[in-house]
Every structure is written in structure tokens, then in C-alpha cells.
């Protein structure tokens with residue numbers, strides 16, 4: 001969407017995400033915020049907030065989404081993974097109501113995003129991949145202005161609390177064009193959550209973040225989900241981030257969902273069993289097992305302190321992801 005959306009409707013936008021920043025983002029402000037999130041009202045604890053069934057998208061003659069089906073409940077954090085061109089942004093834009101689908105059923109907060117009105121939009125937060133406008137505005141000013149559009153719909157964040165939450169209090173009076181890439185990305189996140197959305201869509205939110213900012217952002221996302229019941233759907237190419245943040249992972253490839261579950265469920269299904277590795281009298285051994293604790297116990301009983309370099313290896317999300325995407329029989333999936 002155009003950045004003008006900031007001025008015209010209670011919808012968030014985003015920045016370029018390049019560069020880095022050394023300013024830490026304080027997540028505490030989210031959990032400690034004196035004002036309740038909009039999400040606390042009205043939506044039952046286990047309610048289905050995102051419901052997608054048989055979603056299809058065609059650009060011209062190219063089908064880019066085929067029968068995409070998934071659900072997200074209140075307070076869930078879902079990571080949408082997949083290679084370049086898999087259809088992640090297309091999916092998220094359809095859920096945001098910015099793109100019209102070709103077919104299928106899509107409901108977000110009980111409404112069809114393609115037809116939903118301003119009241120619905122005020123309950124949905126969006127952080128897109130790039131936004132470069134409003135450079136002459138100051139950070140606090142922009143947040144106050146965008147927040148003002150939510151009055152009458154939700155209770156927006158106080159701009160001073162919000163700059164604190166996203167670690168921009170030192171830049172609150174700085175013009176936006178003078179921010180570093182990472183700081184602009186924090187501002188994107190601030191704009192995305194200023195209306196205390198019940199659902200938050202984040203398209204590659206931490207590109208350009210330094211490690212401290214990334215960790216603080218993860219705390220912020222966890223706080224939003226756990227303390228305020230915000231449902232969060234994020235796309236990322238950072239598998240470590242997905243593993244840390246997401247209760248559930250969806251893997252999209254060529255417009256099809258090829259994996260849906262917790263990182264652990266997918267690892268068990270795709271990458272197989274855990275593996276125990278050890279060395280004994282200078283020789284290395286490894287054995288796959290479903291019950292690593294039992295195997296370790298038996299090895300120790302048998303070999304005692306001769307057992308060396310003992311490791312239990314569980315497939316990482318990266319192992320799982322790469323197995324899922326591996327071409328079948330050397331051909332195309």
C-alpha cells in the first residue's frame with residue numbers, strides 16, 4: 001500500500017529495513033502497559049482468528065497459490081516460511097485485504113478482508129516490506145498522528161509509551177529520514193501496533209536489525225501474543241527466528257503448504273528421529289532413536305566414564321526446512 005495510508009486510514013505501513021542500529025528495544029513496556037490491548041475485548045481465548053480454506057491466487061495465467069488452507073487461533077504466533085516466490089507476501093496481502101484473491105474462503109476476525117470496513121481494519125496491524133515516505137516527520141509526531149486515526153475504533157498507544165516499547169525514545173524527536181535502517185524498521189513495527197491490533201501481520205520484520213534489536217523484538221512479539229492475546233502471522237527467511245518465535249510453522253513452496261505444525265512436529269515427521277552420538281576408546285558412534293534418554297542411560301550403564309563426547313542431536317528447523325524443500329528424486333517437487 002502507499003505510505004499515504006498512514007494519513008488516510010488506521011492502517012500501518014513499513015520502511016526499508018536496511019542497515020542496523022545499536023539502540024535496544026525494550027519489550028517490557030508491552031507487558032507493563034497500563035492500557036489493555038484491543039484484543040482483550042470480545043474475542044474468546046481459543047477463537048479462530050484467521051481461517052483460510054482452499055485459497056487460490058492467479059496473476060494473469062500464472063497460478064501462484066493452490067488450495068492454501070490453515071487456521072490461527074487467538075494469541076498464536078505463526079511463521080510463514082518458504083523460498084523466494086513461494087507466495088508468502090501474496091498470502092499475507094490477501095489476509096490484510098490489500099489483494100483480491102482468485103478463489104477460496106478467507107476470514108480474519110470473522111470478516112472477509114476483501115470486503116471488511118474501517119472498523120475491521122482498525123483491529124488489524126500491518127508491517128509491510130518497504131516504506132520510505134514521511135521522511136520530514138518526526139518519530140513521535142508520526143505515531144501521534146497515525147494513532148489519532150484509531151480513536152473511536154480502539155485505544156491507541158500513547159506515543160511516548162510506544163517509542164519506549166520499540167526502543168526509539170532517543171529518536172522520538174528525530175526526523176524520520178535521519179533514522180538508521182534498523183531504527184526505521186522499529187518505527188514500522190511501532191506504526192503497525194499503534195492501534196493495539198488483535199491480529200498483526202509482519203512481513204520480514206527483523207531485516208536489518210542488529211542482534212540486540214532482534215532479541216528485543218522477539219520479546220516484544222512474545223509479549224504481544226502472551227500478554228495481550230494478539231494473533232501474529234509473520235514471514236521470515238530467518239529459520240532461527242521462526243523457531244524461537246513461532247508456536248506453529250507453515251512452509252509454503254510453489255504456492256502450496258508442504259508443512260504445518262510446531263517445529264518439533266515437523267522435525268519428527270520430516271527429518272526423522274533424534275540421534276545420539278558418542279565416542280568410546282577413540283572411536284565415534286551415532287545411533288538414531290525415538291528415546292534418547294533411555295539410550296544415554298543404557299550407554300552409561302554399560303560404559304560408565306569411558307563414554308565421551310556424548311550428544312543428543314535433534315533436527316533444527318533448518319534441517320527440517322531443507323528436507324522439506326529437497327527435490328524429490330533429483331527433480332522438481
Ligand SMILES: Nc1ncnc2c1ncn2[C@@H]1O[C@H](COP(=O)(O)OP(=O)(O)OP(=O)(O)O)[C@@H](O)[C@H]1O
Pocket residue numbers: 059060064082083084085086087088089090091
Ligand atoms: N503483482 C504481481 N503480478 C504478477 N505476479 C506476481 C505479482 N506479485 C507476485 N507475483 C508472483 O507471485 C509469486 C509469489 O510471489 P510472492 O511475492 O508472494 O512470494 P514470496 O514468497 O513473498 O517471495 P519472497 O520471499 O521473495 O518475498 C512469484 O512468482 C511472483 O513473481
